[in-house]
Amino acid sequence: MYKIAVLGDRDSVLAFKALGLDVFFVETEAEAKATLHRLAQQEYAVIYVTEQLSGQLQSEIAKYKEMAVPAIILIPGKTGSLGLADAALHSAVERAVGADIS
């Protein structure tokens, strides 16, 4: 049985708790990295990470990109979207097609 985790700063992710997701607050970069790895090794199939945090976790997130589980998905935090998820989409398209076609 898999679970869903949400990772981010307190204000951005607190509301997910009411939905029954497992919420993890992290403040520092080191803490975020450690938590992400810990979650990935546990039974979390989907880990939502705020875009604000993901900027510091790029190489960590890239590591899990090629595995089927877990899926690490960026969500906008409380300050709104930074366009990082869109950039990731573009780079994936570019990787697959060999040119940016969108």
Next chain:
Amino acid sequence: MAGKTVNPTRMELTRLKGRLRTATRGHKLLKDKRDEMMKQFLDIVRRNRALRAKVEEGLQRANAAFTVASAVMGPEMLEQALLYPKAGVELDVGYRNIMSVNVPVYQFRTTGSQDLYPYGFAQTSGELDDALDAMNQVFHDMLELAEVEKSMQLLAQEIEKTRRRVNALEYVVIPQTQQNIRYISMKLDENERGNTTRLMKVKDMVLQDAHDYKR
């Protein structure tokens, strides 16, 4: 293989011809695979983009309501209200095969109570209810987004791999094998001609020896 010498023998020629056949067939198959994958991939990208826009918009609404709730209630109260959720979510992960890429399919089950609000209404503000409502609405899309985005990532990686293979076959393996085949058949033909000439020469010599014959 260019530059590396090949043995100009008939056996090698047969072997290379077989290889060329296999490579050509593999190239065609991989090209078809790549084209189909690309089609699926572009569909997924489109879906991903639409879903992402929806999710971001929904979350923004939820966050706005949540910020107001936080301002009205104060962070301590807010946390207290949300500390023990009534609902829980469990996730089943299945796999779907898209062109031999296994992509996850998520199926979620809510456990516990169906009641979204884990608090009494006396001490919380209405904005918090709105925030959770908005969250709940966007959650389905968020899960679908996770599925689509993961599929997209996995497919992108597989397409890249296939594309490299197709290119390697098309621009390296097949031309080189063709060149080697040409080289061997030239060499064999040349040997054949050399042999004929030698035989004619020998015949002349033998004839001359036998009865002073001169052409």
